[in-house]
Structures are given as structure tokens and as C-alpha cells.
Amino acid sequence: MTGSSVKCGPADIRDGEIRSQRDPAVETGDAHVVFIGRIRSPWRERSECPKNMRQAREKSAGDCSLEIDEAWRPGLAGLAAGDYLHILYWMHQARRDIVLQRPRHRETPAGVFSLRSPVRPNPVAMALVRITSVDPTAGIIGIDATDALDQTPLVDLKPYLPAIDHPSDR
Numbered sequence: 327m328t329g330s331s332v333k334c335g336p337a338d339i340r341d342g343e344i345r346s347q348r349d350p351a352v353e354t355g356d357a358h359v360v361f362i363g364r365i366r367s368p369w370r371e372r373s374e375c376p377k378n379m380r381q382a383r384e385k386s387a388g389d390c391s392l393e394i395d396e397a398w399r400p401g402l403a404g405l406a407a408g409d410y411l412h413i414l415y416w417m418h419q420a421r422r423d424i425v426l427q428r429p430r431h432r433e434t435p436a437g438v439f440s441l442r443s444p445v446r447p448n449p450v451a452m453a454l455v456r457i458t459s460v461d462p463t464a465g466i467i468g469i470d471a472t473d474a475l476d477q478t479p480l481v482d483l484k485p486y487l488p489a490i491d492h493p494s495d496r
């Protein structure tokens with residue numbers, strides 16, 4: 327599940343956008359990422375997906391969960407309903423070769439690293455979710471919302487720790 331299934335060409339870019347000379351979707355990489363499971367959501371098409379977690383929560387689909395593969399289920403020990411969790415996931419249908427983008431909501435192009443667009447060299451996304459339930463035996467974590475497509479591959483889970491993750495005002 328890499329971005330290589332994305333069918334895009336030079337005509338598929340907006341005015342002001344610039345393609346990279348390299349397309350990571352077709353290169354052999356040096357990272358060996360192992361997907362630990364998948365995100366389950368009501369979003370079957372990219373056009374249905376909320377643009378961000380705020381919109382996802384506003385749509386309050388409620389049918390969102392993380393399915394963890396059996397080998398990784400022991401790693402769920404210590405998670406509990408009510409906890410917040412950072413999820414990292416691979417936006418497997420995202421394009422990977424646009425380095426200067428012109429999002430629909432902006433009048434001028436911006437660099438990929440100044441945007442939260444799914445179009446990026448390594449389409450890794452991160453979201454902060456609230457756990458609504460945990461079934462470690464089945465490997466199912468219920469979550470409050472997601473802006474990811476159904477079956478999006480999971481890369482990692484990390485607990486949200488307010489004392490560490492919340493920036494101070496100092």
C-alpha cells in the first residue's frame with residue numbers, strides 16, 4: 327500500500343504548483359515501515375473525508391475505530407477509554423510528487439512543509455483522538471472521530487501526555 331497506485335500526471339496539477347523531480351511513490355525507499363493495523367471509518371471515498379479532525383468531530387460519525395493486527399495487540403496494554411492517543415497513519419491514496427502546492431482555500435502557492443495537505447513526499451498523517459473503548463483481545467480501539475479513509479494503514483500509536491505534549495506559555 328504505497329502511493330504508487332495514485333494515477334496522476336503533469337496535467338493534474340493546479341496553476342502555480344511545482345512537481346518534484348523525484349516521485350517517492352515509485353522509488354525504492356530506505357525505511358521499512360510496518361503497518362500495525364488499519365483505521366475503520368465511514369469514509370469510503372476521498373471526497374467524503376472531512377478535511378481535518380475538527381470537521382470530523384463536527385460530522386460526529388461515531389463509527390470510527392482502529393483495528394490492530396494480532397501481532398501488535400499486546401502493545402495495547404495500558405490504554406483505556408477516555409485517554410487521548412496520537413495516531414500516525416499512511417495516507418495511501420495521496421499523491422507524493424508535488425512540492426509547491428496551491429490549495430483551493432489559498433490564493434497563492436505554498437511549500438508542502440508549510441501545509442497539512444495529504445500530498446507530500448511521505449504521506450504520514452497524525453491525529454489526536456479520544457479513546458471511547460478498548461478491546462485488546464479483538465484488537466479494536468474505538469475512537470471519537472477520524473478524517474481518514476476506511477482501511478487507511480496505521481503506522482503507530484503514541485499516548486498523549488499533557489505534561490510533555492502540551493507546550494508551555496514560557
